[in-house]
Amino acid sequence: xxxxxxxxxxxxxxxxxxxxxxxxxxxxxxxxxxxxxxxxxxxxxxxxxxxxxxxxxxxxxxxxxxxxxxxxxxxxxxxxxxxxxxxxxxxxxxxxxxxxxxxxxxxxxxxxxxxxxxxxxxxxxxxxxxxxxxxxxxxxxxxxxxxxxxxxxxxx
Amino acid sequence: xxxxxxxxxxxxxxxxxxxxxxxxxxxxxxxxxxxxxxxxxxxxxxxxxxxxxxxxxxxxxxxxxxxxxxxxxxxxxxxxxxxxxxxxxxxxxxxxxxxxxxxxxxxxxxxxxxxxxxxxxxxxxxxxxxxxxxxxxxxxxxxxxxxxxxxxxxxxxxxxxxxxxxxxxxxxxxxxxxxxxxxxxxxxxxxxxxxxxxxxxxxxxxxxxxxxxxxxxxxxxxxxxxxxxxxxxxxxxxxxxxxxxxxxxxxxxxxxxxxxxxxxxxxxxxxxxxxxxxxxxxxxxxxxxxxxxxxxxxxxxxxxxxxxxxxxxxxxxxxxxxxxxxxxxxxxxxxxxxxxxxxxxxxxxxxxxxxxxxxxxxxxxxxxxxxxxxxxxxxxxxxxxxxxxxxxxxxxxxxxxxxxxxxxxxxxxxxxxxxxxxxxxxxxxxxxxxxxxxxxxxxxxxxxxxxxxxxxxxxxxxxxxxxxxxxxxxxxxxxxxxxxxxxxxxxxxxxxxxxxxxxxx
Numbered sequence: 001x002x003x004x005x006x007x008x009x010x011x012x013x014x015x016x017x018x019x020x021x022x023x024x025x026x027x028x029x030x031x032x033x034x035x036x037x038x039x040x041x042x043x044x045x046x047x048x049x050x051x052x053x054x055x056x057x058x059x060x061x062x063x064x065x066x067x068x069x070x071x072x073x074x075x076x077x078x079x080x081x082x083x084x085x086x087x088x089x090x091x092x093x094x095x096x097x098x099x100x101x102x103x104x105x106x107x108x109x110x111x112x113x114x115x116x117x118x119x120x121x122x123x124x125x126x127x128x129x130x131x132x133x134x135x136x137x138x139x140x141x142x143x144x145x146x147x148x149x150x151x152x153x154x155x156x
Numbered sequence: 157x158x159x160x161x162x163x164x165x166x167x168x169x170x171x172x173x174x175x176x177x178x179x180x181x182x183x184x185x186x187x188x189x190x191x192x193x194x195x196x197x198x199x200x201x202x203x204x205x206x207x208x209x210x211x212x213x214x215x216x217x218x219x220x221x222x223x224x225x226x227x228x229x230x231x232x233x234x235x236x237x238x239x240x241x242x243x244x245x246x247x248x249x250x251x252x253x254x255x256x257x258x259x260x261x262x263x264x265x266x267x268x269x270x271x272x273x274x275x276x277x278x279x280x281x282x283x284x285x286x287x288x289x290x291x292x293x294x295x296x297x298x299x300x301x302x303x304x305x306x307x308x309x310x311x312x313x314x315x316x317x318x319x320x321x322x323x324x325x326x327x328x329x330x331x332x333x334x335x336x337x338x339x340x341x342x343x344x345x346x347x348x349x350x351x352x353x354x355x356x357x358x359x360x361x362x363x364x365x366x367x368x369x370x371x372x373x374x375x376x377x378x379x380x381x382x383x384x385x386x387x388x389x390x391x392x393x394x395x396x397x398x399x400x401x402x403x404x405x406x407x408x409x410x411x412x413x414x415x416x417x418x419x420x421x422x423x424x425x426x427x428x429x430x431x432x433x434x435x436x437x438x439x440x441x442x443x444x445x446x447x448x449x450x451x452x453x454x455x456x457x458x459x460x461x462x463x464x465x466x467x468x469x470x471x472x473x474x475x476x477x478x479x480x481x482x483x484x485x486x487x488x489x490x491x492x493x494x495x496x497x498x499x500x501x502x503x504x505x506x507x508x509x510x511x512x513x514x515x516x517x518x519x520x521x522x523x524x525x526x527x528x529x530x531x532x533x534x535x536x537x538x539x540x541x542x543x544x545x546x547x548x549x550x551x552x553x554x555x556x557x558x559x560x561x562x563x564x565x566x567x568x569x570x571x572x573x574x575x576x577x578x579x580x581x582x583x584x585x586x587x588x589x590x591x592x593x594x595x596x597x598x599x600x601x602x603x604x605x606x607x608x609x610x611x612x613x614x615x616x617x618x619x620x621x622x623x624x625x626x627x628x629x630x631x632x633x634x635x636x637x638x639x640x641x642x643x644x645x646x647x648x649x650x651x652x653x654x655x656x657x658x659x660x661x
Contacts, residue, residue: 021407022447025429030372030410051429064431064588065412067372083334084528084575085564088491089519121415121532121582123373124337125169126488126562127201127496136375140169 006036011043015050025051025061029068038069074109074116076154079133082119085126090143094130095119097144101151114155157190159183160208160215162259164197164344165376166337170220172205178226179207186230196345198259199498200246208241217241246495246514251476253468253484254461255500258345264383266391269348275393277466281356282400286316289360293462295470297482302328302418302455303530303559303633305548311452314442315361318450323363325354326427326446326453329370329377330411330418333531335562338486339456341498343370343377346460347384348393351406353459355397356466357452358404366406367446368456369423372413381408415532415586419632420453422588433588434632455560457486478504481547489515491527491564501546508542511565522567526648528575530559532582533637535644536566536575555644557637572649577605579641583634594635597626601642608653616653619646 014031018024028047032039039062048055062068080095102110102117109116125131128140134150142150161167161176176192183190198206203219207229217238218229228234238244252258261268269275281289294309315323327350331339343350354366370378385406388394394405414432416422421435424446445451461483465473474482481503487510489496494516511517511527518524526536535556537544544554551558566575580601587594601622607615623639630636646653 023428026409026412026426030412057430060431061429065414067411067413084532084578085335085491085562087575087578088564088566088570120373120413121586122332122334122336123165123169124331124340125166126335126337126490126564127493128166128170128204129491131169133373138165138169138376140166 006040006042008042008046010035011040011046012050015043015047019050025058026065029062029065033068037072041070075114076135077116077118077133078150078154079118079120079123081121081123081125081129081131081133083122083126085122086129086131089129091130094142094144094147098147098151101148102156110156112155115151157188158193158210159190160193160195160210161205162197162345163194163263163376163380164204165340165374166201167197167204167206168376170204171222174223175205175207175221175226178223182226182230193262195261196258196263197341197498198241198247199255199341200244200495201497202495203238203244206238206241214240214242217244246497246499249514250500251484251502252500253464253473253476254349254457255342255346255486255498256464257349258341261346263345263347263380264387266348266387266393269346273467274348274463275352275398277463278352278355278393278398280466281359282398282402286360286362289356289466290316292466292470293360296465296473297477297480298458298461298465298473299481299548300455301457301461301485301560303333303557305558308454308458311442311454312357312360314440315363315450315452318443320450322365322449323361324446324449324451325357325361325363325366325459326420326424326451327354327366327368327456327459328418328420328423328453329368329374329381329456330423331374331456331560332371332415332418333533333560333562335490335528335564336488336531336560337490338488338498338561340374340377342456342460342486343374344380347381348388349460349463350381350456351384351388351394353462354406355394355404356462357454357459359397359402361450361452363450363452364403364405366404367409367427368406369409369411369417369427371411371417378408378410414588415582416588416632416634419634422632423453424451431588433590434634436631457560476502478502478545478547478550480549485546485558485561487546488562489565490562492518492520492567493565494519503547504545506542507537507544507546507563508539510546510563511542515563515565518565518567520567520569522569525566525568525570526572527566528564528641529562530557530640531562532579533557533633533640534559534562535640536572536648537644538648540648555640555647557640572645572652573605573609576642576645577602577609579638579645580605583638587634591629591631591635593626593629594631594638597622597630597635598638601626601638605642613654616646
């Protein structure tokens with residue numbers, strides 16, 4: 001994952017990899033985000049042209065889904081599960097603890113750009129909560145002490 | 157010697173990768189001939205990471221294993237020894253049909269899969285007519301395991317008889333309900349079962365293309381399904397379907413964090429590359445589904461159960477269960493519970509037995525206050541309803557639903573007004589925005605519950621009325637079922653909705 005400003009050529013090349021699919025828009029958006037770390041605003045008209053749909057429709061899809069970002073996230077993304085099963089074992093207190101530690105609210109990025117913190121609604125670890133996803137690493141039974149370690153490891 | 161260490165996401169989240177490294181180092185140091193197999197999870201999550209060693213007496217388990225335990229396992233004097241894993245009471249008490257192979261086999265070994273009954277069902281199906289296949293599913297009594305409980309065979313028959321140049325099998329693997337992880341476990345632990353089930357669905361309905369729509373929150377399941385599809389394609393299982401003259405292939409698609417895409421019409425829009433808004437029905441997806449063509453949309457567990465129905469016969473499956481809830485259900489026991497995990501059993505076990513006898517009560521050791529069954533859209537069942545047998549109709553009669561069969565246990569510290577508020581908040585965050593009762597009702601619901609919390613008791617009536625409107629007026633289950641957790645919390649724990657006022661006075 002790089003975060004350089006993508007060139008139109010690089011964007012079109014990414015789009016082209018998926019044009020043979022039936023309903024290619026989500027795979028295109030996932031790939032763009034994988035390549036560039038976010039969905040560049042400049043990609044919207046390029047996608048619209050390639051798929052022969054309106055820009056508004058592309059924008060509508062990008063903005064509908066929680067996963068797609070319009071700006072790069074921090075170096076590390078920490079997602080804390082807020083769903084019921086994790087709440088039953090203290091996820092709310094864990095979230096409050098993490099947010100207080102970072103001094104902000106959900107979706108914030110730390111001023112040093114190291115951590116973006118987000119809620120997630122279920123990671124499928126409902127019998128070993130509270131669950132946390134740090135970049136692509138899952139962790140179960142996370143307590144306040146472990147959360148402090150995670151945030152420190154990520155450079156809070 | 158074979159050593160099994162699960163690659164299931166829950167096992168990994170509890171440190172399985174560190175155990176693999178430690179076991180590898182130990183094997184090297186001792187210079188022994190041992191092979192590590194990354195199996196699925198046995199479903200006993202409190203024992204994960206659960207390491208199994210194959211011995212003459214069966215597979216001996218150790219768990220939950222930490223890196224510090226590894227040496228003792230090799231020395232043979234580990235205090236984490238559990239004996240034969242299949243004799244552990246939680247496991248021994250199950251009837252595993254859909255999950256028969258999960259945890260047992262190497263999930264990416266097609267030969268291991270076949271050695272444990274895999275592809276028997278598909279070979280039998282190939283010799284049958286499409287109509288006979290559909291009849292087999294009808295006879296089994298299988299109902300949609302995603303939550304709605306619609307008879308799978310009837311859905312298949314509609315697609316079988318529909319006219320269309322191309323038909324599709326869409327597997328709904330957007331398992332967003334809190335407290336559920338059965339889809340994830342089967343995709344990670346026995347992916348060929350799902351592939352085989354989808355192929356049979358294809359043969360029975362003349363569909364040639366399948367999609368598995370997996371939520372992005374399940375990176376391990378996505379990776380495993382991609383790998384399994386490639387292996388199945390190389391082996392001629394996908395593609396030419398064992399040279400049967402049929403064609404069927406599968407493509408894996410990834411969701412993008414929208415809960416509502418677990419609703420079938422919203423999922424189809426998402427698959428087509430649109431916003432995941434709900435479609436009005438009719439037309440049924442069976443007739444006008446993906447790209448307007450006839451489409452079967454089934455849950456992972458429904459499709460993953462098809463192979464065993466064809467392997468052992470529909471009647472064998474139908475002989476399990478209770479009334480119109482036939483067969484078995486992989487029940488997920490989660491939340492604040494001592495023995496959490498996946499428990500597959502015939503329909504009919506009382507809820508209280510699942511929570512207390514199987515689950516062992518709360519993990520915190522405090523009394524159980526309520527359990528939420530069926531995900532964020534399911535009702536909070538108080539202890540007084542623990543005699544309810546686990547079945548579609550039985551739960552319906554008690555004002556609840558089984559949904560995808562997740563049970564989330566709460567102890568007596570649970571704040572039920574807070575849980576009701578969360579249900580509305582969640583609906584507001586995840587609403588697709590198409591229909592007003594859901595889009596606006598959920599926001600008003602949060603505000604109304606805040607009024608109750610601030611001591612405005614008159615708002616209880618408004619909340620009740622709002623829930624009626626959402627229930628009757630929403631297009632799909634998101635807006636339509638959010639009233640279940642809200643109203644069940646209100647009705648079963650009314651004191652928690654009035655104490656705020658007393659405190660204020």
